[in-house]
């Protein structure tokens with residue numbers, strides 16, 4: 001009788017020894033983006049560390065970027081879960097077609113008015129729900145949203161070096177944020193393999209080399225996670241923003257040069273051309289139809305849309321920053337305006353339906369299954385997954401958790417990955433054993 005009473009007492013003690021806070025304990029999350037990491041870049045390179053992650057984590061064969069396959073638009077879709085027409089970051093440049101303003105990509109990283117259009121990125125939402133978040137060079141992480149900044153951020157301002165030592169230091173810094181400062185969510189950005197893909201082209205020994213460097217960096221990351229005691233407390237999602245394809249040159253094809261078909265000076269008030277496979281033109285007053293007619297059948301590998309003709313499934317049409325004429329070139333055909341410069345041997349900006357624009361997705365950590373191959377999905381669905389992992393109530397978004405929820409361990413919703421609950425369960429067992437012995 002006495003020991004039964006004691007058992008009840010101990011039982012209630014064990015129950016109340018669960019975390020007192022209303023949130024159950026969620027693991028931390030690191031989102032890493034390697035810019036321009038095409039989905040198949042690991043297939044012709046020796047990548048022991050990425051291979052290891054297939055066994056010890058989740059791999060999607062590939063994932064789909066949003067329809068403007070460019071750095072800022074795509075990264076902002078990942079961090080907001082919104083289509084481009086809903087978040088408004090429609091280009092790498094900040095621009096104003098009325099004033100002719102063009103702000104280069106690096107400078108946009110400090111301009112709130114380019115990013116802050118009403119769609120709240122996850123950093124801010126998570127902070128508003130009590131979490132600590134940080135951005136290490138991730139596009140959009142360095143500006144204010146409704147007046148609010150990310151708790152800790154570093155902004156890319158000197159062109160990102162491909163120095164492997166610096167890459168490792170960046171990982172050490174992020175590990176310190178998690179362990180010494182108890183950050184919950186950090187985004188980490190690397191400018192490779194995009195730079196190498198542009199400069200040398202994707203099908204080159206230089207690209208192979210940079211993928212080997214990235215693979216070593218992932219190995220370093222895994223060691224660092226282990227050394228910092230984060231193995232059971234940190235989930236990692238590794239992805240990108242778009243792929244890369246070889247630019248087709250004159251010896252092989254008839255390159256696109258718009259000035260062959262129309263006078264840009266006479267017909268256009270503003271344009272965003274010479275950025276890979278995607279371009280926009282703002283016609284002069286009353287010249288819209290003339291621009292359209294001049295380009296519509298000009299080149300077999302150029303598709304021309306009036307804004308209202310853009311297929312809905314691209315999810316770009318609705319935004320006011322989309323200009324009246326939108327151009328999309330076939331894979332590998334750059335949209336040149338007045339001269340063909342051949343600065344880039346590789347490029348992106350092409351349709352997100354092209355396999356060369358698809359990107360990598362990997363994930364590992366305590367809440368992810370081992371050896372799980374996920375079906376391809378839209379990158380917009382990374383957002384609800386991240387919210388679920390962090391226990392954050394998501395903003396309205398265009399992603400779907402049904403794309404990604406199977407990646408999680410079976411008992412995720414039961415809180416099975418929470419260390420503290422496991423401890424109190426084993427404590428309970430121990431108590432019962434002791435009591436039955438009394």
Ligand SMILES: *[C@@H]1O[C@H](CO)[C@@H](O)[C@H](O)[C@H]1NC(C)=O
Pocket residue numbers: 110111112142143144147149
């Ligand atoms: C963000 O807001 C702070 C405080 O008002 C301000 O000092 C800072 O310059 C702003 N940053 C940007 C990028 O606008």
Ligand SMILES: *[C@@H]1O[C@H](CO)[C@@H](O)[C@H](O)[C@H]1NC(C)=O
Pocket residue numbers: 300301330331332
């Ligand atoms: C370019 O256009 C031609 C004619 O329509 C087509 O046969 C070819 O496949 C196109 N090239 C690409 C890369 O789509």
Ligand SMILES: *[C@@H]1O[C@H](CO)[C@@H](O)[C@H](O)[C@H]1NC(C)=O
Pocket residue numbers: 082083086315396397398
């Ligand atoms: C995307 O999400 C926003 C916010 O919920 C919504 O207003 C919009 O209609 C959605 N877009 C599509 C195509 O469903």
Ligand SMILES: [Zn+2]
Pocket residue numbers: 035036070071072194241242
């Ligand atoms: Zn990019």
